[in-house]
Amino acid sequence: MTTITDSSLVEMHLAATWESDDTVHEEQYHAAEVNMWRDIFPHALRQKLLGCQPGDKVHHSFPADEILGTCSAQPVSLPLCHWQPPPTSDSPAAPMSGRYYPQGFLQGVSGVFPQTLTPMRVVAVDRDTFTVDRAHPLHGKQLDYTIRVADVSRLQKERGGRCSDRLLEMLENGPGMQARIAGSPLTYDREKAFLRTDHADDRIFYAEPRMVSHIDRQASEHLASVIARFLQPGGRVLDLMASVDSHLPAGHGLNVTGLGMNREEMAANPDLAEYLVHDLNANPRLPCPDKSFDAVLCNLSFEYLAKPEEVVRETARVLKPSGILLVSFSNRWFPPKVTKLWTELHEFERMGLVLQLCSPHYEQFHTVSFRNWPRPAFDKYFPALQASDPLYVVTGRA
Numbered sequence: 001m002t003t004i005t006d007s008s009l010v011e012m013h014l015a016a017t018w019e020s021d022d023t024v025h026e027e028q029y030h031a032a033e034v035n036m037w038r039d040i041f042p043h044a045l046r047q048k049l050l051g052c053q054p055g056d057k058v059h060h061s062f063p064a065d066e067i068l069g070t071c072s073a074q075p076v077s078l079p080l081c082h083w084q085p086p087p088t089s090d091s092p093a094a095p096m097s098g099r100y101y102p103q104g105f106l107q108g109v110s111g112v113f114p115q116t117l118t119p120m121r122v123v124a125v126d127r128d129t130f131t132v133d134r135a136h137p138l139h140g141k142q143l144d145y146t147i148r149v150a151d152v153s154r155l156q157k158e159r160g161g162r163c164s165d166r167l168l169e170m171l172e173n174g175p176g177m178q179a180r181i182a183g184s185p186l187t188y189d190r191e192k193a194f195l196r197t198d199h200a201d202d203r204i205f206y207a208e209p210r211m212v213s214h215i216d217r218q219a220s221e222h223l224a225s226v227i228a229r230f231l232q233p234g235g236r237v238l239d240l241m242a243s244v245d246s247h248l249p250a251g252h253g254l255n256v257t258g259l260g261m262n263r264e265e266m267a268a269n270p271d272l273a274e275y276l277v278h279d280l281n282a283n284p285r286l287p288c289p290d291k292s293f294d295a296v297l298c299n300l301s302f303e304y305l306a307k308p309e310e311v312v313r314e315t316a317r318v319l320k321p322s323g324i325l326l327v328s329f330s331n332r333w334f335p336p337k338v339t340k341l342w343t344e345l346h347e348f349e350r351m352g353l354v355l356q357l358c359s360p361h362y363e364q365f366h367t368v369s370f371r372n373w374p375r376p377a378f379d380k381y382f383p384a385l386q387a388s389d390p391l392y393v394v395t396g397r398a
Helices: 043-049 166-171 219-231 262-266 308-318 340-344 345-358
Strands: 008-019 023-035 057-063 078-079 100-102 119-125 129-133 142-154 236-240 253-259 272-277 293-299 319-329 363-371 391-397
Touching: 023 166, 043 142, 043 166, 043 236, 057 100, 129 272, 166 272, 219 293, 219 363, 219 391, 236 308, 253 262, 262 272, 293 308, 308 319, 319 345, 345 363, 345 391
Parallel strands: 023 363, 236 253, 236 293, 253 272, 293 319
Antiparallel strands: 008 023, 008 142, 057 142, 078 129, 100 119, 119 129, 319 391, 363 391
16 A cells, blocks of 8 residues: 655645634645645644555644744724725625725735735724724634545656645635624625525526536535534434435435425425425525424525525524534525625635524534535536535534
8 A cells, every 4th residue: 555755646635623712613625636745734744644544644733824924913904095896896895894805905005906816804994994904814723634645646757846835725715704703793784785686586486496406416425424423313304495405414314304495396305204385585484383303404595595684593493402503505506596795705704694693593603614626527517617516514503
């Protein structure tokens, strides 16, 4: 069996765990063809990886700043005239407190250009000025890494090339944005945030069945693995906004009730013991008794809720004490029915919105992200799309 040497190509599954005030966060990332001769790792971690074989796991903890580099965490205040988002941006014309934006929205700041995508967080807005924090969202956090070696092969011939920092790649473009910050909530226009392009009765849009899974098979397996971690066999589960696929693990042993918009889709779902047709946007009240479920799932549908606060409150009502709510989503949706706010937020920031909406009714939060896995070769979108759909999951206990 091949072991890792300085002349190896390695396939790795990276998992980083960190904590914010009330939440445990977990980032999962797939790294293919890691060149041990050329790619960058902290020295202590590299020493742990050398000699490993497929199936081995390595654990390592260190401050995020060891990977990110030092960055001043001091907020910067600017006149409102320095806020210049491009005309094509989906973001609001004015900055909103608690929100993340590309630093390219800033004008007249040294080292920042309109093309700069590095995120910043708006921490305050008043009549004439706004204040931003340009530090990485994980600045100051402690990371606990678990690296599983999936495959090892010998480097055939080294011709030079770009050095990659796989840990930095994993931490870029989102991780950390989902953390709620005490006293600085994500703000939005409450009158417009949950409007949709298509205002017509949802029953018209969902009248025709769509017999499709809304994520690829690899992402569905990730979702099933998370569900298996949080739900116990024998539990009674409400599958909210159910469709043809509940993304449950094989042999789950759960008693599942589906609640959705299309009867034919739910009838074709083998995981549902029973199902109800119900439009949550017309009536967010769940047709279920108090404390009647051990878990509520809302898979790949939260972005369509026009009254999410009311629906979240209802999920807490129908859950037993310590029952779990599990919300999952990817970066795909039906454009006519997705809410305006959802399209404005970064993918990781959407987890923060779900956490904020759930916080009055839930505790013991956990978030999980999966990114950069290869799309299955049998998928209908392969090879046009090489990467599996990203997956984001938020859980909380009633």
